[in-house]
Structures are given as C-alpha cells and as structure tokens.
Amino acid sequence: MSPLEALQARLRRCRTCPKMIGPVVHGPPVRSKVYLVGQAPGDKEGPLGRPFAWTAGKTLFRWFHQALGVDEETVRTKVYFAAVARCFPGKAPKGGDRKPDELESKQCSRWMKAEVALLAPTLVLPVGAMAIERVLGHTGPLKEVVGRQFQTTFFGAQVEVIPLPHPSGASTWHITEPGKTLLISALELMRRNPTLVSVFQTQRSLSRW
Numbered sequence: 394m395s396p397l398e399a400l401q402a403r404l405r406r407c408r409t410c411p412k413m414i415g416p417v418v419h420g421p422p423v424r425s426k427v428y429l430v431g432q433a434p435g436d437k438e439g440p441l442g443r444p445f446a447w448t449a450g451k452t453l454f455r456w457f458h459q460a461l462g463v464d465e466e467t468v469r470t471k472v473y474f475a476a477v478a479r480c481f482p483g484k485a486p487k488g489g490d491r492k493p494d495e496l497e498s499k500q501c502s503r504w505m506k507a508e509v510a511l512l513a514p515t516l517v518l519p520v521g522a523m524a525i526e527r528v529l530g531h532t533g534p535l536k537e538v539v540g541r542q543f544q545t546t547f548f549g550a551q552v553e554v555i556p557l558p559h560p561s562g563a564s565t566w567h568i569t570e571p572g573k574t575l576l577i578s579a580l581e582l583m584r585r586n587p588t589l590v591s592v593f594q595t596q597r598s599l600s601r602w
C-alpha cells in the first residue's frame with residue numbers, strides 16, 4: 394500500500410465530527426500536482442462513493458471540458474479531489490446542505506495537511522466560497538477573486554491558486570453577470586496554466602464560447 398493509499402485508509406476511518414454523516418468521501422489516490430478543494434459532499438456522494446458525483450459535478454466537469462477539452466473520467470484520474478469537509482454535513486434547517494462549521498473545517502484540515510505533505514501540489518483549485526476562504530483566507534465577494542490567479546503558501550507548499558465558483562445548481566452566481574464573464578476568465582486561466590497543460594497534455598480554445 395502506498396503512503397497515499399494508507400492515508401486514505403485512515404481518512405475513511407475518521408469519525409471525529411459527531412454531526413457529520415458518513416461515509417467519508419474521497420477520490421482515488423491520484424499522485425497529482427493539481428489539488429482541487431470542494432466544500433463537502435452532498436447526500437448523493439456517499440452512496441455513490443466519489444466526490445462531485447451528482448449535479449454540481451456535471452457542471453464542474455463541463456467547465457474542465459470547456460477549459461481543457463477533457464472528460465470527467467480523465468479529470469478524476471489526473472486531479473486529486475479534496476474538500477473542506479469529507480463527510481456529508483446534513484441538511485440545513487432552511488433547505489440546502491448545511492455548511493461545515495468552523496470546528497469541523499478545522500478538524501478536517503488535518504487531512505488536507507497530510508495530503509499536501511505527500512503530494513506537494515503546485516496548483517490548487519478551490520471550488521466555492523468556503524474552499525476559497527480555506528485556501529486564500531478570502532472572505533469577501535467572489536467577484537474579487539474568480540477570474541484571477543494567486544500565489545500562496547498552502548500547508549507549506551508554494552502553490553498557484555485559480556479560484557472557481559461553486560457549480561451547485563442552487564447558486565446562480567456563475568450564470569449571471571459578473572459571474573458569467575469572470576468564470577470564462579477563470580477557465581481561460583486554467584486553459585493556459587502550465588501545470589494543468591502538462592497534466593492533461595492538451596489545450597483547447599475557448600473561442601467557441
């Protein structure tokens with residue numbers, strides 16, 4: 394068993410957060426320089442056993458296809474999928490999924506720290522406001538960061554960061570302005586990013602947008 398597989402085996406046994414609903418969800422043990430950070434799995438991801446397995450995933454993988462011409466299975470085998478929390482937080486009283494609370498996010502960050510130590514990623518793709526806050530510490534509007542590229546230190550690794558909005562159907566941010574235009578800028582940054590280009594060995598023009 395590789396160190397990454399051993400880490401994921403320990404992750405699967407984690408029961409630290411009493412309000413979280415298992416199982417722990419994670420992607421395959423991909424040794425990738427691209428580290429994607431989502432918010433938390435929804436209720437469908439646990440039974441299906443993989444992150445972004447439902448409607449938000451369809452949109453996310455469409456963005457990858459638009460930016461780099463790659464399909465879902467290729468993305469899943471080339472990108473490491475992490476999240477602020479790895480278990481389903483349950484439903485919020487007012488509808489939608491509950492957001493992981495501060496303690497849960499903090500407790501779950503030890504898995505990120507351990508993964509980053511093993512993978513030494515050079516590019517991080519935080520998806521949605523919670524992941525962006527976790528990676529960049531940014532708590533302001535999405536329009537201030539989506540469509541831009543950043544350099545930061547992430548659990549000791551020097552990384553480039555390309556923030557993405559959350560692809561959830563519950564959010565209209567990415568289909569209304571200025572989000573729509575800023576998303577295209579973010580996908581263009583992905584298309585030109587050397588780490589992504591080398592991981593996928595391909596480039597695709599956004600000219601058909």
Ligand code: SF4
Pocket residue numbers: 404407408409410413417478479480497500501
């Ligand atoms: S959310 Fe993270 S820290 Fe909490 S139980 Fe799940 S895997 Fe463990």
